[in-house]
Amino acid sequence: MAEVCTYLNYINGQWTASSTGEVEASINPANKHEIIGYVQKSALPDLNQAVSSAKAMQKKWKKLSGNERGNYLLKAASILESRLDEIAETMTREMGKTLPEAKGETARGVAILRYYAGEGLRSIGDVIPSTDSEALMFTTRVPLGVIGVITPWNFPVAIPIWKMAPALIYGNTVVIKPATETAVTCAKIIECLAEAGLPAGVVNLVTGAGSVIGQGLADHPDVNGITFTGSNEVGKRIGQAALARGAKYQLEMGGKNPVIVANDADLNVAVEATLSGGLRSTGQKCTATSRVIVQSGVYDAFKEKLLQKVKEITVGDGMKDGIWMGPCANEGQLRTVLSYIEKGIQEGGTLLYGGRQPQGLGNGFFVEPTVFDNVTGNMTIAQEEIFGPVLALMKVETIEEALQLANDVVFGLSASIFTANIGNMLTFINEMDAGLVRINAESAGVELQAPFGGMKQSSSHSREQGRAAIEFFTSVKTVFVKA
Numbered sequence: 001m002a003e004v005c006t007y008l009n010y011i012n013g014q015w016t017a018s019s020t021g022e023v024e025a026s027i028n029p030a031n032k033h034e035i036i037g038y039v040q041k042s043a044l045p046d047l048n049q050a051v052s053s054a055k056a057m058q059k060k061w062k063k064l065s066g067n068e069r070g071n072y073l074l075k076a077a078s079i080l081e082s083r084l085d086e087i088a089e090t091m092t093r094e095m096g097k098t099l100p101e102a103k104g105e106t107a108r109g110v111a112i113l114r115y116y117a118g119e120g121l122r123s124i125g126d127v128i129p130s131t132d133s134e135a136l137m138f139t140t141r142v143p144l145g146v147i148g149v150i151t152p153w154n155f156p157v158a159i160p161i162w163k164m165a166p167a168l169i170y171g172n173t174v175v176i177k178p179a180t181e182t183a184v185t186c187a188k189i190i191e192c193l194a195e196a197g198l199p200a201g202v203v204n205l206v207t208g209a210g211s212v213i214g215q216g217l218a219d220h221p222d223v224n225g226i227t228f229t230g231s232n233e234v235g236k237r238i239g240q241a242a243l244a245r246g247a248k249y250q251l252e253m254g255g256k257n258p259v260i261v262a263n264d265a266d267l268n269v270a271v272e273a274t275l276s277g278g279l280r281s282t283g284q285k286c287t288a289t290s291r292v293i294v295q296s297g298v299y300d301a302f303k304e305k306l307l308q309k310v311k312e313i314t315v316g317d318g319m320k321d322g323i324w325m326g327p328c329a330n331e332g333q334l335r336t337v338l339s340y341i342e343k344g345i346q347e348g349g350t351l352l353y354g355g356r357q358p359q360g361l362g363n364g365f366f367v368e369p370t371v372f373d374n375v376t377g378n379m380t381i382a383q384e385e386i387f388g389p390v391l392a393l394m395k396v397e398t399i400e401e402a403l404q405l406a407n408d409v410v411f412g413l414s415a416s417i418f419t420a421n422i423g424n425m426l427t428f429i430n431e432m433d434a435g436l437v438r439i440n441a442e443s444a445g446v447e448l449q450a451p452f453g454g455m456k457q458s459s460s461h462s463r464e465q466g467r468a469a470i471e472f473f474t475s476v477k478t479v480f481v482k483a
């Protein structure tokens with residue numbers, strides 16, 4: 001058994017206990033009796049201190065060259081890499097995804113830090129011809145100031161890093177509030193940044209309730225930008241709070257991601273991708289496949305192959321060898337998934353497989369991989385984000401019908417099609433309302449160098465990652481110079 005530690009806030013370069021003197025336990029969703037660590041249950045005075053230190057430091061931080069800021073990120077990347085196994089294990093024990101997935105995500109965190117370190121040396125503006133032949137006109141970019149970062153539990157390393165790294169490289173300082181479920185993992189990322197020697201105040205960590213610290217960040221007059229990933233309900237509240245005081249905000253929220261399987265698809269590829277995209281990480285990816293829309297010509301064959309594979313899935317503690325799928329990340333999420341399964345049955349879906357808590361795993365928040373048949377577009381399980389290992393099979397005759405069904409939700413994050421037909425591919429690329437469309441590949445899987453974000457209610461229409469991050473974390477300044 002690993003030692004149970006108490007993790008502190010990180011404010012102005014110091015590891016600091018909360019003014020409340022209270023802590024909260026972060027538990028293992030594979031065994032609710034195991035405590036992974038205690039994190040601070042902070043209050044507004046802690047947040048205010050963190051924001052003041054970030055504000056005080058920002059002017060000095062932005063004066064460093066991009067290359068100097070990048071060197072800190074490179075150092076942090078090497079430290080994170082040297083702690084990869086330990087941090088991945090913490091992630092698995094705190095959030096439940098399997099250890100190989102957690103290792104992959106931690107390696108992704110290292111790569112994101114290195115990518116944004118390189119941004120410190122890339123162009124930040126354009127020279128634009130002026131109508132005045134004696135003038136020089138160009139654009140440059142300036143940081144927003146203090147950035148509030150609010151993150152969910154499902155990618156406890158990748159999401160905090162893909163928000164903090166671009167914020168920092170472009171000259172902002174950061175106050176982060178991670179989800180409490182994965183606050184220990186986040187504290188370890190902050191340890192890497194601290195060990196890299198980032199000046200005091202550049203990065204600050206404050207853990208605590210979303211309604212107190214998250215809302216406090218959204219409302220704080222000295223926080224110039226808020227970047228949020230999480231549920232639609234919370235995201236809308238944050239957007240409204242930021243808008244009300246004129247702060248910039250970026251919201252990345254839910255999805256209800258479809259895959260379309262055409263009559264001419266390679267069914268083995270489509271089945272593997274549906275399995276991986278829908279059920280890896282226990283379906284707790286914003287990009288997870290949730291609706292599987294299959295053309296009638298291959299519906300039965302696809303269903304049979306899928307069921308065969310789903311039955312082979314091993315559910316259990318993600319730390320153990322041979323386990324394919326871990327638990328839901330918390331008890332609330334398990335209850336939500338079970339209630340959607342119940343609703344699916346009540347509304348006339350056919351439960352083909354799963355739907356229950358597996359026997360012998362009662363200490364954790366486990367649910368079986370679940371497949372519904374005969375799902376129609378109006379059912380709740382076809383409309384609302386479940387964020388669990390539940391696949392809804394839907395039969396269609398034509399690709400046009402498939403696209404209509406695929407688009408008939410309020411979300412628009414990611415979507416895939418499996419087909420060999422170039423016409424189908426092009427129609428899908430043109431007609432699918434989603435920020436990420438993938439052909440013959442699973443709906444999950446985001447590349448750090450490409451823009452990522454959703455359409456419709458999946459996002460505030462901003463994009464994260466890749467060079468797109470510069471749009472949120474900086475403001476454009478147009479400069480006109482005349483000698």
Ligand SMILES: NC(=O)c1ccc[n+]([C@@H]2O[C@H](COP(=O)([O-])OP(=O)(O)OC[C@H]3O[C@@H](n4cnc5c(N)ncnc54)[C@H](O)[C@@H]3O)[C@@H](O)[C@H]2O)c1
Pocket residue numbers: 150151152153154155177178179180208209210211212213214215216218229230231232234235237238252253254255285286385387413454458
């Ligand atoms: N689009 C994406 O990139 C993406 C990525 C991951 C997760 N998600 C979404 O996140 C959701 C699951 O994550 P979750 O349960 O952690 O989401 P959540 O919205 O409950 O919490 C996200 C963060 O917001 C904080 N928070 C809660 N209430 C708050 C409030 N009133 N004010 C400010 N902050 C508050 C939480 O403490 C947490 O840090 C799913 O809907 C999923 O689709 C989206």
Ligand SMILES: O=CCCC(=O)C(=O)O
Pocket residue numbers: 154155158284285286287443444445446
């Ligand atoms: O949960 C949202 C992020 C999804 C992601 O990073 C992926 O699919 O790889």
